[in-house]
Amino acid sequence: AQKITQTQPGMFVQEKEAVTLDCTYDTSDPSYGLFWYKQPSSGEMIFLIYQGSYDQQNATEGRYSLNFQKARKSANLVISASQLGDSAMYFCAMRERADMRFGAGTRLTVKP
Amino acid sequence: NAGVTQTPKFQVLKTGQSMTLQCAQDMNHEYMSWYRQDPGMGLRLIHYSVGAGITDQGEVPNGYNVSRSTTEDFPLRLLSAAPSQTSVYFCASTRDSSTEAFFGQGTRLTVV
Numbered sequence: 001a002q003k004i005t006q007t008q009p010g011m012f013v014q015e016k017e018a019v020t021l022d023c024t025y026d027t028s029d030p031s032y033g034l035f036w037y038k039q040p041s042s043g044e045m046i047f048l049i050y051q052g053s054y055d056q057q058n059a060t061e062g063r064y065s066l067n068f069q070k071a072r073k074s075a076n077l078v079i080s081a082s083q084l085g086d087s088a089m090y091f092c093a094m095r096e097r098a099d100m101r102f103g104a105g106t107r108l109t110v111k112p
Numbered sequence: 113n114a115g116v117t118q119t120p121k122f123q124v125l126k127t128g129q130s131m132t133l134q135c136a137q138d139m140n141h142e143y144m145s146w147y148r149q150d151p152g153m154g155l156r157l158i159h160y161s162v163g164a165g166i167t168d169q170g171e172v173p174n175g176y177n178v179s180r181s182t183t184e185d186f187p188l189r190l191l192s193a194a195p196s197q198t199s200v201y202f203c204a205s206t207r208d209s210s211t212e213a214f215f216g217q218g219t220r221l222t223v224v
Contacts, residue, residue, distance in 0.1 A: 006154075033210050045155075045202065045215035052210055091154055095209055098143050098162045099170060102154040 003027075004094050006103035013082045014111050020067070021077040021106045023092030032096045034075040036066065039089040039105075048090075051075060082110045114138050118203050118216035125193040125223045133188040133219050135203030143206040144186040145170070145213065146178065148199040155202060161186055193223045 003026040013019035025034065036048040051059045051066045059066045067076040079086055087110045092103040119134045137144065142163045147155035147170075157170030159178040167178050175197060177189040186205075190197060200220050204213040 035212060043200070043218055045204075045213075047212040047214075050210075050212055093155075097209055098145075098206075099157055099160050099168070100145065100204075100206070100213055101157055101171070102147075104154045 004092055004101055004103035006092055006106050008106045009104075010107045010109070012109050012111060013079075013086075015084060016081055018078060018080045019082055019108065021079070021090050021092075021108065023075045023077065023103060025073050025075060025092075025094045027073075027094065027096055029096045032094055034066070034068070035093040035095070035100070036064070036075075036077045037091045037093060037102075038086075039091065041088070045091075049077065079108075084110050084112060086110050116203055116205050116214050116216040118201075118219050120219060121217065122220050123222070125190070125221065127193060127195060127223060129193050131190050131193065133190075133201055133203075133221070135186045135188065135216060136184050137186075137203075137205040137214070138184065139205060139207070139214065140183060141205035141207050141214075142183070143208070143213075144180065145204045145206075146176070146186070146188045147202045147204065148172065148197075149202060149218075150199050158188065158201075190221075195223045197221065198223045 032053045034051045038046040049061045065078045089105045091105045116137045145160040146158040161167045161180040203216040206213045
């Protein structure tokens with residue numbers, strides 16, 4: 001069964017600095033997708049970024065980038081130039097076929 | 113464009129009662145899923161579907177039933193509610209395995 005691990009229950013970062021949120025995964029399927037979602041205190045799930053297992057380059061979306069290290073089975077999210085509005089829960093997820101599974105999440109707090 | 117619509121937003125049940133959480137999407141997505149999120153935790157997959165007439169179990173299927181008679185709708189039935197089913201329930205839909213999931217706003221269910 002696929003498994004996603006986020007080892008940082010909480011992280012703090014100073015406004016305008018960069019922060020890396022860790023995610024490791026375990027799968028024996030060569031074809032899979034990795035996703036990051038943000039969940040603010042209001043509760044909605046907001047899609048941030050996607051990386052396919054066959055993608056040669058790391059995915060980027062604005063201030064978000066995904067540091068994909070396939071051999072290490074890691075898919076860390078990098079947020080550059082943190083903003084106060086980035087304070088939220090962040091979830092890493094993986095999909096092998098139709099079912100997407102989530103990690104336990106990391107709570108990010110941005111300090112002014 | 114409504115996206116994914118869940119009803120109700122809030123519900124209180126007594127132990128032993130049954131109810132159906134509704135989920136509808138208007139994006140013609142084939143994949144739909146139900147998750148539960150307990151306080152301070154990630155999303156756990158209950159059931160999912162890859163198309164009308166096809167459903168499968170996720171990580172925590174016990175106590176829940178689903179059916180998918182149309183592409184648009186994917187209701188989740190609680191057969192006999194228990195306090196352990198107190199949670200926030202999210203429905204999600206996806207076009208295919210390599211695209212992001214779109215989430216509904218969630219249903220906060222309390223079983224007393």
